[in-house]
Amino acid sequence: MKILVILISISLLMALLFLAMFVKAQKSGQFEDLESPSFRLLNEKNKTGYNGKREI
Amino acid sequence: MEPTTSHSVKTKCTYCDAECDPRTIVHQNENSFCCFGCATIYDVLENNAHFDVDDSEISIEYKQYDLEEVFNRLVDFQNDKIYKIVLNAPAIHCSSCVQLLEDLPEINSQVVNTRVNFEDRSITVVASKELPLSKLAMLLDKLGYPPQFNLTRKADQEQKDKQVKLLRKVAVAGFCFGNSMMFSMPHYLGLQISGDPFFVGLFRYLNVGLSALVLAYPARDYFTTAYQAIIRKKSHIDIPIVMGVLAIWIWSLYEIFSGAGFGYLDSLAGLIFFLLIGKWYQNKVYRKISFERSIHDFLPISVRVKAGDDNGWVKVDDLVPGDTVVVKQGEVIPVNGTLGEGDARIDYSFVTGEAIPERVEVGEPVFVGGRQTSGTIELTITEKQDTTRIWSAWKTPKTESEDKTHWTTKVSMYFTPAVIVVAVASLIAWLFIDPSKAVFVFSAVLIVACPCALALSGPFTFGSIVRVLSKNKLYLKSSENVERLGNINHIVFDKTGTLTNSQSMNVAASDTGLTLAHRSMIKSLVEQSNHPLSEALSVYLADVPQTSLHDFEAYEGLGLKAISKTGSSIKVGSAEFVGVEPTSETRVYVEIDGTVLGHYTFSTAYKSGIQQTLQQLGKWFKISVISGDNDGERNTLSSLYTNFRNLLFGQRPEDKKEFIQTCHQQGDKTLMIGDGLNDQTALHRSDIGLAVADNINGFYPSADGILLSESFDKLPAMLALSKYSERVLKASLAFSVFYNLIGITFAVAGSLTPIVAAILMPLSSITVVGLVTALVSFQARKLQLI
Numbered sequence: 025m026k027i028l029v030i031l032i033s034i035s036l037l038m039a040l041l042f043l044a045m046f047v048k049a050q051k052s053g054q055f056e057d058l059e060s061p062s063f064r065l066l067n068e069k070n071k072t073g074y075n076g077k078r079e080i
Numbered sequence: 081m082e083p084t085t086s087h088s089v090k091t092k093c094t095y096c097d098a099e100c101d102p103r104t105i106v107h108q109n110e111n112s113f114c115c116f117g118c119a120t121i122y123d124v125l126e127n128n129a130h131f132d133v134d135d136s137e138i139s140i141e142y143k144q145y146d147l148e149e150v151f152n153r154l155v156d157f158q159n160d161k162i163y164k165i166v167l168n169a170p171a172i173h174c175s176s177c178v179q180l181l182e183d184l185p186e187i188n189s190q191v192v193n194t195r196v197n198f199e200d201r202s203i204t205v206v207a208s209k210e211l212p213l214s215k216l217a218m219l220l221d222k223l224g225y226p227p228q229f230n231l232t233r234k235a236d237q238e239q240k241d242k243q244v245k246l247l248r249k250v251a252v253a254g255f256c257f258g259n260s261m262m263f264s265m266p267h268y269l270g271l272q273i274s275g276d277p278f279f280v281g282l283f284r285y286l287n288v289g290l291s292a293l294v295l296a297y298p299a300r301d302y303f304t305t306a307y308q309a310i311i312r313k314k315s316h317i318d319i320p321i322v323m324g325v326l327a328i329w330i331w332s333l334y335e336i337f338s339g340a341g342f343g344y345l346d347s348l349a350g351l352i353f354f355l356l357i358g359k360w361y362q363n364k365v366y367r368k369i370s371f372e373r374s375i376h377d378f379l380p381i382s383v384r385v386k387a388g389d390d391n392g393w394v395k396v397d398d399l400v401p402g403d404t405v406v407v408k409q410g411e412v413i414p415v416n417g418t419l420g421e422g423d424a425r426i427d428y429s430f431v432t433g434e435a436i437p438e439r440v441e442v443g444e445p446v447f448v449g450g451r452q453t454s455g456t457i458e459l460t461i462t463e464k465q466d467t468t469r470i471w472s473a474w475k476t477p478k479t480e481s482e483d484k485t486h487w488t489t490k491v492s493m494y495f496t497p498a499v500i501v502v503a504v505a506s507l508i509a510w511l512f513i514d515p516s517k518a519v520f521v522f523s524a525v526l527i528v529a530c531p532c533a534l535a536l537s538g539p540f541t542f543g544s545i546v547r548v549l550s551k552n553k554l555y556l557k558s559s560e561n562v563e564r565l566g567n568i569n570h571i572v573f574d575k576t577g578t579l580t581n582s583q584s585m586n587v588a589a590s591d592t593g594l595t596l597a598h599r600s601m602i603k604s605l606v607e608q609s610n611h612p613l614s615e616a617l618s619v620y621l622a623d624v625p626q627t628s629l630h631d632f633e634a635y636e637g638l639g640l641k642a643i644s645k646t647g648s649s650i651k652v653g654s655a656e657f658v659g660v661e662p663t664s665e666t667r668v669y670v671e672i673d674g675t676v677l678g679h680y681t682f683s684t685a686y687k688s689g690i691q692q693t694l695q696q697l698g699k700w701f702k703i704s705v706i707s708g709d710n711d712g713e714r715n716t717l718s719s720l721y722t723n724f725r726n727l728l729f730g731q732r733p734e735d736k737k738e739f740i741q742t743c744h745q746q747g748d749k750t751l752m753i754g755d756g757l758n759d760q761t762a763l764h765r766s767d768i769g770l771a772v773a774d775n776i777n778g779f780y781p782s783a784d785g786i787l788l789s790e791s792f793d794k795l796p797a798m799l800a801l802s803k804y805s806e807r808v809l810k811a812s813l814a815f816s817v818f819y820n821l822i823g824i825t826f827a828v829a830g831s832l833t834p835i836v837a838a839i840l841m842p843l844s845s846i847t848v849v850g851l852v853t854a855l856v857s858f859q860a861r862k863l864q865l866i
Contacts, residue, residue: 025276032282036259043255047248055247060198063175064182 116224117177142217144382167227253298256290257349264346291345315493327526354845362539422457426450499529524832528823533848537812544856553788564768566802570702570748587620591678694721696796736762797863819844
């Protein structure tokens with residue numbers, strides 16, 4: 025049964041990781057504009073990263 | 081790229097193949113484009129077109145943004161070399177727009193970087209300081225994306241940041257709720273593991289940790305609001321919430337650390353999670369409209385002053401009597417003055433609602449707020465410009481915050497004492513029945529009697545109604561306006577521009593003496609002029625073929641004259657022009673070879689379906705019309721709707737204001753429907769004021785909401801839906817009370833186990849939210865709004 029301790033810590037850590045990933049994504053502005061990245065996709069001249077920052 | 085021609089009824093864009101919106105369509109050669117972006121990209125690709133802006137082209141509207149104090153307020157960031165600014169550009173509407181704007185650095189090398197936010201219709205531009213802001217704005221304008229500057233943008237940004245933080249809190253609360261629930265499961269389900277003292281301890285302490293996190297971060301705002309409300313001795317729905325939360329937490333900690341039980345910490349996390357979702361939903365803006373536009377967006381703060389041969393830019397405040405101000409075609413008159421030179425035809429529609437431009441003779445006064453419609457004029461300043469005084473008439477006085485307590489707040493006012501009474505009563509009762517359980521019952525009552533469902537019903541009711549209204553093009557400033565809209569019983573129209581159709585005029589012909597040949601002469605003649613009456617007449621004579629005319633002459637403010645190919649002379653114009661007795665109606669006379677053969681009478685055209693809309697509204701509301709115009713329209717209006725409570729004409733703004741006040745004294749709740757600016761005091765005085773407009777980007781300082789004129793016929797249904805909000809709230813209140821009664825019964829009976837709490841509390845929140853959303857969408861469907 026003690027194996028559960030490891031499983032529980034893994035599950036808790038994973039949940040924390042997801043939470044941290046959400047916060048990071050939100051901070052980088054990924055949720056601010058859900059539409060324009062799809063327009064940028066096919067524009068070859070416009071090399072932008074996932075968060076819209078230009079890779080200069 | 082091959083140009084394609086479409087033969088379908090709906091025109092398709094040559095470049096992006098999207099269906100063209102007739103309002104934004106751009107025709108170029110044989111091609112049609114859905115927007116200027118597509119047209120420009122196509123042009124650049126096909127013809128290597130080049131785009132540049134000449135300094136002399138920069139419009140006065142934009143010039144003022146170069147002034148240092150304004151510039152500093154607008155930019156997000158600046159150093160010696162570059163600046164960064166966010167501009168709103170409502171014209172952005174397709175992928176080509178994004179592509180074109182993000183390729184701006186290729187069009188103008190002084191632009192360092194651009195980035196479009198499609199959802200906000202905004203552009204973030206980083207540009208070199210060598211490129212003045214006015215030139216950047218003009219460049220965007222020329223590309224077809226006239227930018228809007230917003231001096232209050234930083235405040236909007238704060239609101240947005242708040243919402244971002246709120247969502248983060250929802251995420252954290254959700255994380256705690258989910259995990260806490262998982263650790264509580266073995267206990268609820270009576271699994272074998274729940275007998276193991278090690279795991280029981282582990283789960284309990286993990287739950288304590290998670291709950292501490294919930295209280296420290298996501299729930300913090302509830303504590304601050306409740307604390308502030310208590311200090312100010314005001315009732316607030318957060319007080320009973322905080323009371324419940326604290327009761328749960330303290331009791332649970334007591335149970336856990338004394339080893340007496342498991343506590344209700346999972347319910348606590350769930351509670352906060354649902355409450356935060358409600359809060360987030362309420363603040364969610366469905367379509368961002370900037371209501372708080374500055375007066376400077378409309379009235380320039382710097383003007384072009386003539387000094388010798390040179391034109392310099394001067395701030396309006398620095399003008400001295402004798403200065404000459406140059407106003408070009410299409411620009412707004414920035415100052416009061418007298419006309420010095422030029423052909424002034426001023427469109428005062430923004431100030432007075434009068435659509436036909438007024439002709440001003442040299443030496444006559446010209447007033448701020450009008451728009452010059454033909455050529456460049458020069459104004460002479462006669463007195464020191466007191467901008468604050470001029471603008472004060474335009475500015476909105478701050479809303480006197482009537483301390484309107486929402487009835488849900490009132491309920492929460494009674495809620496708290498009621499809960500305490502029940503809790504104390506059961507405490508006393510249990511002291512006699514079983515003293516060991518008395519404290520448990522006391523805290524159980526506090527735990528279960530949480531106004532959570534009540535706190536959620538408001539946000540979800542108003543939130544979903546606002547969503548339905550926005551879909552139908554009624555944009556409200558805030559969700560509280562839904563309730564105010566639902567409470568009105570008297571609709572007051574300002575006739576100008578609200579019941580009328582600004583795009584067209586009715587033409588009544590008295591032209592029996594005119595042959596087809598005559599009419600084609602008239603048609604050809606009026607085609608030569610862009611006067612509004614000529615244009616209306618040209619539309620009226622749309623089916624008439626044109627003929628060739630020569631010796632065309634135009635007499636300003638009077639009419640037009642020409643000679644036909646058969647040699648007969650034709651004159652079309654005012655009564656004065658053809659020499660007949662003028663009437664009070666707006667008429668255009670036709671004189672052929674010296675004889676007046678007929679005339680056309682122009683009258684305001686009402687919105688289509690206005691009669692039906694008024695009759696629908698009349699079933700529920702008193703309707704009044706107070707108009708600033710003369711009573712020429714009285715008969716037409718009376719024939720459209722017979723039951724007007726008041727039908728007043730020639731009303732000055734003060735009269736309108738007084739009228740609204742009289743209505744209020746009689747106990748009426750008024751909805752004022754105006755066109756934004758000229759009736760702003762009345763709009764502001766009324767319980768709720770809506771501006772009817774053709775586009776949402778105008779300047780409507782006092783309106784609580786904007787109704788696009790195309791949706792005017794949906795107004796009765798939308799008002800009915802707002803009225804329905806009260807019933808929805810009452811239904812959800814009933815549900816909330818019902819759940820609380822069940823919960824309190826459990827609690828008073830001393831049988832509120834954690835599992836009962838864990839089921840009952842989320843269930844009440846979810847059913848209330850579900851009920852509210854379902855009721856609203858059902859009603860909206862019934863009213864054919866979705």
